[in-house]
Amino acid sequence: MSKARPSTAAFETAIERAGEERYELRLYIAGTTPASSKSVENLRAICEEHLKGRYELMVIDVFQQPVLAKDEQIIAVPTLIKKLPAPIRRIVGDLSNEHRVLVGLDLKPKEHGQARVPTRNG
Secondary structure, eight states, X not given: OOOOOOOHHHHHHHHHXXXXXXXXXXXXXXXXXXXXXXXXXXXXXXXXXXSTTSEEEEEEETTTOHHHHHXXXXXXXXXXXXXXXXXXXEEESOOOOHHHHHHHTTSSOOOTTSOOOOOTTO
16 A cells, blocks of 8 residues: 555645644743843844734742742753644743744754754754
């Protein structure tokens, strides 16, 4: 028995669904420092440009909610965790490099010749 090839219509449907995926993001910060504020600002700008209407962002202060930080094994801040869609990704840093954030969120492919974007699960 031979495997059936996916139809063009199935492929186009898959592309449409990818554009509708909801993103669940958690940004772990440490207090109300200028660096924390800048990270939130950077991420919100990226989300509004690339995920408008398709994301939920929780900003979690590790000083106010240390249990959540412990549960997620946060060892550095700011840390962004993409919970959905799978796979889970972690991005550590101030999120000022838009390309790096987009690659980490699987919104843009990694280009050859560029440094690997460090993530926890990949």
